Amino acid sequence: QVQLVESGGGLVQAGGSLRLSCAASGLTFSMYTMGWFRQASGKEREFVAATNWSGGTSYADSVKGRFTISRDNAKNTLYLQMKSLEPEDTAVYYCAARARGISYSRYEFPYWGQGTQVTVSS
Numbered sequence: 001q002v003q004l005v006e007s008g009g010g011l012v013q014a015g016g017s018l019r020l021s022c023a024a025s026g027l028t029f030s031m032y033t034m035g036w037f038r039q040a041s042g043k044e045r046e047f048v049a050a051t052n053w054s055g056g057t058s059y060a061d062s063v064k065g066r067f068t069i070s071r072d073n074a075k076n077t078l079y080l081q082m083k084s085l086e087p088e089d090t091a092v093y094y095c096a097a098r099a100r101g102i103s104y105s106r107y108e109f110p111y112w113g114q115g116t117q118v119t120v121s122s
Contacts, residue, residue, distance in 0.1 A: 002026040002111045004095045009116030016085050016120070022078040022095030022113055030073040033098050036080045037106055038091035038118075045094065047104040049080060058102050062088075085120045092117050 008020040020036070035050035049059045049069035057069055068081040078095055093116050096109035103109065 002097065004097060004111060004113035006093065006095050006113045006116040009093060009118045011119045011121065012085055014085060014087055014120055014122050017081070017083045018085065018118060019082070020080040020093055020095075020116060020118070022080075024076045024078065024095075024097065027097060027111070029071075029076040031099070033100065033102050034069075034071060034078045035096045035098070035102075035109060036069060036078075037094045037096055037109075038089075039094070039115075040091040043091075045106050047106070048093070050102045050104075051078070052102050056102065058104070060104075082118070085118075087120045087122045090118060090120050 003025045005023045012018055031053050033052045036048040037045050038048050039045040047060050051057045051069050066084045070079045095113040097111040098109045
């Protein structure tokens with residue numbers, strides 16, 4: 001079965017950086033669209049970034065220029081490099097996968113990891 005395991009979260013000061021990783025198994029990773037979503041306490045889960053099978057990327061406006069999504073198909077691993085972090089970036093970050101093209105909707109991603117907490121202090 002498909003398994004997605006996130007890592008790399010933690011506590012960081014505003015302005016700092018973190019890199020999240022998502023190790024995938026049970027799917028043909030190179031053929032899947034992979035995405036990052038986040039959910040802050042009391043809020044809906046929201047789209048952060050996604051990358052498709054050909055390396056195309058898309059970002060939420062709130063993270064453009066600060067976050068970079070990338071993938072290593074040889075390692076079946078997805079990354080999210082986060083820079084210039086702000087307290088508003090505090091959330092649980094989730095890795096997700098879908099077999100079709102990029103989507104911004106969490107409802108169109110059938111596979112999810114368990115999430116990793118990112119906390120940005122001011």
